[in-house]
Amino acid sequence: MIGFRYGWDDPEYTVIHATMGQYWDWDDFHEAIDGMASMIQSVDHQVDIIVVMRPTTPIPEGNALRHLKTGFLKLPSNTGIHVLVGANILTYRVLRMLTRRYTYMQGRLLATSMLGDAYRIVARNRPEVLELDNCVA
Numbered sequence: 001m002i003g004f005r006y007g008w009d010d011p012e013y014t015v016i017h018a019t020m021g022q023y024w025d026w027d028d029f030h031e032a033i034d035g036m037a038s039m040i041q042s043v044d045h046q047v048d049i050i051v052v053m054r055p056t057t058p059i060p061e062g063n064a065l066r067h068l069k070t071g072f073l074k075l076p077s078n079t080g081i082h083v084l085v086g087a088n089i090l091t092y093r094v095l096r097m098l099t100r101r102y103t104y105m106q107g108r109l110l111a112t113s114m115l116g117d118a119y120r121i122v123a124r125n126r127p128e129v130l131e132l133d134n135c136v137a
Contacts, residue, residue, distance in 0.1 A: 004032035006039075009050065013043050015122060020053040025060045026067045033071040040076050048080035048122045052115065055088040064094050069102060072109075081125050083118040084111040 006018035016036050021028075040047045072082075084095065092111055099105045112118050 003028040006032055006036055008039070013039075014045065014047060014126070016040070016047060016049045018049060018051045020051060020057055022054060022057055024057070026062055029060075029067060029071060030074075033074050037075050037079075040079050044078065046078055046080040046127050048125065049082045050085060050115075050118045050122065051082065052085045053087045053091065055086055057087075059091060059094065065098055065101065068094075068098055072102075072105060081108050081110060081122065083121050084109075085115050085118045086113060087111060 002021045002023050004018055004020055004024060006016055009015040009017035016039060018032060018036070036049065084091070087095075095109055095111055099109050110121055112121065
């Protein structure tokens with residue numbers, strides 16, 4: 001597969017599931033971000049994003065931090081967390097650098113090696129779950 005595939009993961013439109021192809025470039029990335037931003041703007045609640053990537057998928061040439069920052073800034077304010085699944089160690093390091101450099105991404109950009117873990121992370125970070133945790137018994 002080349003580029004990105006993405007779509008709603010649930011009938012409530014709370015999660016976008018994206019799959020990165022083995023070969024993609026920054027134009028594919030920005031096109032996917034624009035498409036997901038349109039989807040998120042179509043609803044008025046939080047939307048989380050799960051992105052599945054093969055560990056063998058390389059990061060394209062170019063300034064990854066700049067492209068990722070630009071992409072994240074295009075997303076609307078009701079965008080929740082982003083969970084990357086299955087990346088390699090280099091990609092994890094780029095994400096770590098990104099969250100350290102741009103503090104507004106801390107806690108919003110997460111990574112895991114298993115898809116099931118990604119769904120658990122998203123479920124724990126839903127607004128309705130967080131509201132329940134604030135209750136005093």
